[in-house]
Amino acid sequence: MDTEGTVSRASAPGYGIPRLRKSPELTWIDSAGRAVAKTIRETAIIGTTDNADIVLSDRTVSRLHAELDPREDGLWVRDLQSRNGTYLDKIRVGCARIPTGAVLLLGQTELRVEYDTEPAEVELWPNNEFAGLVGVSTEMRELFARLQRIAQSPATVLVEGETGTGKELVAKAIHDVSERAAGPFVVIDCAALPENLLEAELFGHARNAFTGALSARAGAIEQADGGSVFLDEIGELPLAMQPKLLRVLESRTLRRLGESHYRPVDVRFISATHRDLRTMVNTRAFREDLYFRLAVLPVKIPPLRERPADIAPLLERFMAKDKAAAVSPELLRELMNRPWFGNVRELRNFVERASAFGAREALAFEQGQAHPDPLHPASPSSRLGGAQTILDLSFSEFRERAQEAAEREYLSCLLERHQRNVTAAAAAAGVNRTYLHRLIAKYRI
Secondary structure, eight states, X not given: OOTTSOOOTTOOTTXXXXXXXXXXXXXXXXXXXXXXXXXXXXXXXXXXXXXXXXXOOOTTSOTTOEEEEEETTEEEEEEOSOSSOEEETTEEESEEEEOTTOEEEXXXXXXXXXXXXXXXXXXXXXXXXXXXXXXXXXXXXXXXXXXXXXXXXXXXXXXXXXXXXXXXXXXXXXHHHSXXXXXOEEEEETTTSOHHHHHHHHHEEOTTSSTTOOSOEEOHHHHTTTSEEEEETGGGSXXXXXXXXXXXXXXXXXXXXXXSSOEEOOOEEEEEESSOHHHXXXXXXXXXXXXXXXXSEEEEOOOGGGOGGGHXXXXXXXXXXXTXXXXXXXXXXXXXXXOOTTHHHHHHHHHHHHHHHOHHHHHHHHTTSOXXXXXXXXXXXXXXXXXXXXXXXXXXXXXXXXXXXXXXXXXXXXXXXXXXXXXXXXXXXXXXXXXXXXXXXXXXX
């Protein structure tokens, strides 16, 4: 990594500092009476579909029954809304940590979990930055090491994480470190477009293909030829569109609306979602074949509350852009103990509000105890660094900051209330949908 924070694509896979972790081993008896054992080193899906990481021959087990996730404190199991449920030592669980020697019951199959006595090495990225991403926690450095390996592969990637964790930034980092870095990175938000426009946005259209199509136009996938296309909020893709995207993924060709011939495309697909696609598969809200085509290389971004060590460097990054000074140690401790359900986006919004109104008022806003009031500004001592107060700003600068912070917060809450349905959010706010799209782009929400 150079001083600009970029990563050489020639980096060898043997980088990093090893970290030790005990690997859980799963054993069970298959339908033929044979004992089967599997060591779980990465997140794995267990079910009856041939695409599952662990395939069970048991008709009482769902196709995608449960997810196994090895973490620092052991192996966790999460039921994927299976037909018959998941049981840990005869107790039905939704999500639980599995102690050594415990027995999982899926359908009629019993699986025993034991942990290796000798821990295995887990690779960590040697630096605290990766292609514009920042993180000092072991969770993020492990993620960076995985992203480096993923970037060298041409396979399709699915980025999963809660709202506000930075899924688009991770997708862009993968693109920037890959062999396709010189090519385009095209973003399409599957949740922001109505179904009748989404197909044309993805695949393009011929002239006069529909009313208003005055000229031919390439879609997002075709525009990304030679590079990567990022399908954000892929879980919002309508069912009718899913087989059409699946065909593109399988054939690497597409057909514009209004045309009869197929065009070859050379793109890498990177998708992202905050929804649980595996559960959606079980409820028939998402196609199973499309899920496994998208999740060839899955990436999970840990929520901010699980890596509080990253709060300080993230604050430093955001405040450097906002020309603010350092946070006091007392406030930093308070911030590290917050749950941050909005993740990194919420932290960034906090910094922007604190820059305009003061850290204490911004924190009170986060806690729902008060709202920043530009008519009653905070004292200089409550500023992020104490060096700059709102009185150091001109009135027009203060008014602009206050308005932008308020608009950004309003839009974030509005979109969250309406599950990022822009049409519904625009109707509720009483504004034109196109205008709302411009605001969303302006504030990068």
